[in-house]
Amino acid sequence: MPKPKTITVSKEAHNQRLDTFLSTELSLSRSQVQKMIESKQITVNGKPPKKAGGQVKEGNVIVISSHSEKSLSKKTTDRDPLMKDRETSSARASLGMTRMLTPTIIAETPDYIVIEKPTGILTHPTMAEEENTVANFIVEKYPEIKKVGDDPIRPGIVHRLDKEASGLLVIARTQKMFNHLKEQFKNRTIEKEYLALAHGKVAKDWDEINFPITRSDTADRMAARPLSVIPAKAGIQDVDSRFHGNDNGEKSAKTEFWIEQRFVNFTLLRVKIHTGRMHQIRVHLFAYNHPLVGDPLYIQKKRKHMWDEKLGRLFLHAVKLSFLDLAGERQTFESALPQELTEFLKQLS
Incomplete structure (x- = not known):
């Protein structure tokens, strides 16, 4: 029988909304978490929460039932969320369905x-199987990684890239390296740089x-709140009026x-993030x-440009990744x- 997933609320998460906290911890939308709460698949300190918007407190113990945990990964008979079913993959290919995209080592x-x-x-x-x-x-190519990490659906994974983005990721092959990398992310000593093409000058x-x-x-996206500025005067976009800052x-x-390069109506940026929030660069x-x-996701409809459709993907690529190995060498x-x-940039020149 699969074990329930247990999460202890940290000091940093104190007073967060329950659904907000779990959506981040489980990499799910708030609506998905709310459905799990409504169906009593989640308990806080041994009791089902009365509402999804209640606040969590430091030290609270949250348990996600084994049934819920199973649905978070994949509904497979052997409770293996990560090993691909080759027959299914072959059937998809024979039907002319979308090709399987493959990372490069x-x-x-x-x-x-x-x-x-x-x-x-x-x-x-995620829940979408x-x-x-x-x-x-990773698990198909390196089966030993299946046992590495804190979560069976994230074996060896200590950081993520958005689905629409591309670029470098480091995956731990051992629990010792996983803990080592996790500590570096916690201390913000891992360096990550991206190239991003932004609208405007x-x-x-x-x-x-x-x-x-x-x-x-109310939306399945993130929101950012400018600090001590009046958006209309400062030229800063009020990203979402539904930002629940209270x-x-x-x-x-x-x-x-x-600035990496300037174009007529676009700017190529080299971006470095010092924190790792969901959709951080985009939002x-x-x-x-x-x-x-x-x-x-993060663009005003009236500003949507033909170039967005012409590119057909998000212009965000993780170009540099730097960390310490177990020997302490960077x-x-x-x-x-x-x-x-690169071809898209040539069209802008």
């Missing part, structure tokens, strides 16, 4: 592997965005960028009034822009 050591994730695939499965994810690929050659981030109150669910976030640049090209990896992004 950049580096391989006994302790970790570094991959390049293509756009269009998730880092790990996806087969084509980085986690599926970004005025500053360098800037830092420090808007706190939380989930939108429930203490917001988290600090810091994004730094430099920060949207709030900064320069949304990313090709972003289907390992740095770089990734060139995919061909479709």
